[in-house]
Amino acid sequence: xxxxxxxxxxxxxxxxxxxxxxxxxxxxxxxxxxxxxxxxxxxxxxxxxxxxxxxxxxxxxxxxxxxxxxxxxxxxxxxxxxxxxxxxxxxxxxxxxxxxxxxxxxxxxxx
Amino acid sequence: xxxxxxxxxxxxxxxxxxxxxxxxxxxxxxxxxxxxxxxxxxxxxxxxxxxxxxxxxxxxxxxxxxxxxxxxxxxxxxxxxxxxxxxxxxxxxxxxxxxxxxxxxxxxxxxxxxx
Numbered sequence: 417x418x419x420x421x422x423x424x425x426x427x428x429x430x431x432x433x434x435x436x437x438x439x440x441x442x443x444x445x446x447x448x449x450x451x452x453x454x455x456x457x458x459x460x461x462x463x464x465x466x467x468x469x470x471x472x473x474x475x476x477x478x479x480x481x482x483x484x485x486x487x488x489x490x491x492x493x494x495x496x497x498x499x500x501x502x503x504x505x506x507x508x509x510x511x512x513x514x515x516x517x518x519x520x521x522x523x524x525x526x527x
Numbered sequence: 528x529x530x531x532x533x534x535x536x537x538x539x540x541x542x543x544x545x546x547x548x549x550x551x552x553x554x555x556x557x558x559x560x561x562x563x564x565x566x567x568x569x570x571x572x573x574x575x576x577x578x579x580x581x582x583x584x585x586x587x588x589x590x591x592x593x594x595x596x597x598x599x600x601x602x603x604x605x606x607x608x609x610x611x612x613x614x615x616x617x618x619x620x621x622x623x624x625x626x627x628x629x630x631x632x633x634x635x636x637x638x639x640x641x642x
């Protein structure tokens with residue numbers, strides 16, 4: 417039972433444009449959410465997080481939005497750069513001791 | 528500061544064999560979690576250890592086991608390997624305490640191939 421879903425396996429965006437990666441979850445008890453970025457042959461790298469008391473968190477070019485009523489979060493990357501090409505995973509947790517990950521979205525930024 | 532170190536990086540085993548993977552967390556991190564990544568399945572949680580105790584366990588068969596040592600290093604073991612166990616096994620560490628919410632730092636993983 418996949419409690420965190422990323423329904424788009426892949427996304428292509430032109431360099432300089434906005435990339436929007438989406439994530440849906442089913443468990444209303446999730447209260448902490450993270451995004452990770454993964455390059456081939458490497459482990460995931462933490463990107464940005466948000467707790468359920470907020471609806472937006474921003475870090476440079478990366479912004480995460482949380483819509484608790486819709487059980488939906490999204491990651492915006494503006495402007496997109498070729499180095500952003502990677503697989504992006506969203507993850508959610510209730511206790512912070514176990515994270516549930518989505519299946520990932522492969523982002524390709526076209527120069 | 529050294530990152531999370533996983534050994535070996537690559538492993539090829541035969542069906543029926545057993546395998547042990549190792550993870551050295553970041554110094555000072557006491558929580559170690561293990562995940563299995565397969566294509567199309569994302570990262571599936573295996574288990575989490577804190578201060579040598581397993582605190583959480585995912586939905587995997589008993590062939591998958593782990594332990595944590597007093598220096599926080601962790602090992603996971605898979606017995607009676609099956610072809611479907613072929614995956615990237617990722618270890619993540621954090622200084623999580625109960626109820627805290629902090630992200631993980633992942634290692635580069637061990638790529639296990641079962642033939």
